[in-house]
Amino acid sequence: MKHVLIIGSGISGMACAVRCAEQGIHVTLASPFPSERSQSVMAAGGINAVLSGDSQGDSVDSHIQDTLRGGCRLGGVRAVTGLCENGERILRQLEGIGTVFSVDPQGRLLRRAFGGQSYKRTCYCGASTGKQIVSALVMEVRRYEAQGLIRRRLWCCFHSALIREGVCYGALLFDEAFGGLDAVCADAVVIATGGQNALFGKTTGSTQCDGYAAGKLFMQGAELKNLEFIQYHPTTLETAQKRMLITEAARGEGGRLFCRKNGRTVYFMEEKYGPGGNLQTRDVISREIDALGDSVFLDVSFLGKSVIDNRLSELRDLCAKYGGIDVYREPIPVRPSVHFFMGGLAVHLNHETNIRNLFAVGECASMYHGANRLGGNSLLAALYSGNVAADAIAGREGRQTAPPDFSAETEREKQLLGQDRDTQSRFPVMYIRDLLAETMQKNLGIVRNEAHLTQGLKDIDYYLSIAGRIHYDSSVMPYFNYSLTAILTLARATMACALSRRESRGAHWRSDYPETEEAYQSATVMAYDGGKYSVRLDKERAYES
């Protein structure tokens, strides 16, 4: 019986698990928390799909072209075509399992406008689309749990993959329930661990998404791609502990960005880009706000109580609770913040990495979004990538022979973990994580240059040089301690990718190389071998076509 280990139980992990189970594959779905705690629940605005019988004149081809254009021609045509062609199927599937979409009185899916798109094609569930999809998928996973096809393992964190000669045979999991490492063998391993928010400290995302799995797998031989493309969402609200996402749906419903100059209200996006100014792509708006240097506000008050209450109630409540802002009357002060990572583990069209039987799906994989992601495409990509990986695994013969013996490696890792646990040090790993966040925010902002990126590399090299020599507070969860080096390594790879791309494109903007260059119209691929980082442009499009 084929067995797949999926690490991460957000939308992409659950989508993969369900699709595997539908084809009779046994799944272990491992995560430290239940799916309700995943970052997926924070996706607000919607999911893109062109529905048949569309009366606006929209087409799948238009969705493909918008996605490729939004991604500044770095997204692969075949990958994006597959994504967009499957939009309606995925939407109907979500409807079919009972997702509570926003619908008209006839029960037809409502759609709203999102940035960078030629038509209104973003289907939604109020302003909690991710949460509603998670709730429906949790029930669907539960149905297969009852049939014995999916087994959830909670309290489990990824430690490392079991790899021999370029083939993955399973993974070591740190199981908090008994406080030790457990080797889990599988015919395939699927990584679904989300983006690398923790590299930047305060972002719009979950504190749980730290990029460790991508960093560790990179150190184990998996290649990374397009790490320099980091999406700054233009509208977030500053609070004490994080940056709250002010959903793009606010602008999709008509919300307007403005600043104040000499006592005058200036709708700067509309002045520069015309009536569609507030729905330019996220990279463009973030850059405009950054260049303004002034306080910027988002006004939804004029939309009226009915639109706000019916379509933006979550935004209304969030602003009141965390900002003391009454959106019926007041504008929302907004600023760009790190929101999404277009880069991640490099995967082929079937979502397999360069290590056989090791797959990556959702935000931790780099595939569809090129240099900039369109709003509403991340939920679609999370679901679609989970399906693609499951189909690839289903179409492959299960392993006929016993896996190699990994007991020596497992024992060594257990000993290392034990040494960390025996320390009496009180020094928290979080202090180094905070320093890293400061370095990343300062040197890998919306606009970059060689001096900052070089300084960033220097800083991270220093953190890496001391990380292994310090003993950390053993009273915190061991995961925080053993994850540090891989997180720093991923950060270093990210900085090096940004330094190597000497042009400006999408979310990667260099003040010292402000033009988009034909020579760079390829993905950046980063490899690691025994401490040596090597970067190249994927001119043959080995990973995305």
Next chain:
Amino acid sequence: MRVSVLRQQHPGSDPYWETFEYDGPDHNSVAGVLDYLNYHDDIVDTEGRRTTRIGWECSCLQGICGACAMVINGRPALACETFIRDLKGPEIRIQPLRKFPVIHDLVTDRSSIHENLKQANVSIGEYRPSAKTDHAHHYAVAKCLKCGLCLEVCPNYVNGRTFFGAAFANDCYLVASRNRSKTAEIRTLYAEHFGKDCSKSLSCMEICPMKIQTLASIARLNRGKL
């Protein structure tokens, strides 16, 4: 400001109170207070004794994931949306949820919520809604965080072995109303694990961070009008 935390090193070890002095920003939430105590400096109690860092769970920090459910000044709440400015008295007292086994400090094992739903196989399977659906209530119910606050305050919920509580009832409602072929089966499960033992204190509705009107789910399941 004094912050007392009921601590417990391991499952099964004895709990004990430890008191800290909080001198951080007064606009913080309780989640912010815990973060500040843990990582602003070395962690010491009010007597200056060094101690271990406080264990607690968080993910979204904006009230939509349910990870940071705990008992704050006697009231179950999410730490990330409970602000110091709204708390009365000179001290903040923080305890783990009391209806769930403690793993470490404020971290509890709430897997019984999921286990009960799994055991009863509460799943929609196929969307076949009843003729008159209440879309707004479906939308609200599907936002349940499975945080456990409703079970913590419920006078009927003990340990989840027979009475499964409001989180279960609301998921039952969602299934029964979104797949009419399951209505009869789900109503039986609902009666067994909720209907027959609920004393309708409705404390679950008052405490719910998502403001789910559980009474509406109960009324419709009881009457079979879905």
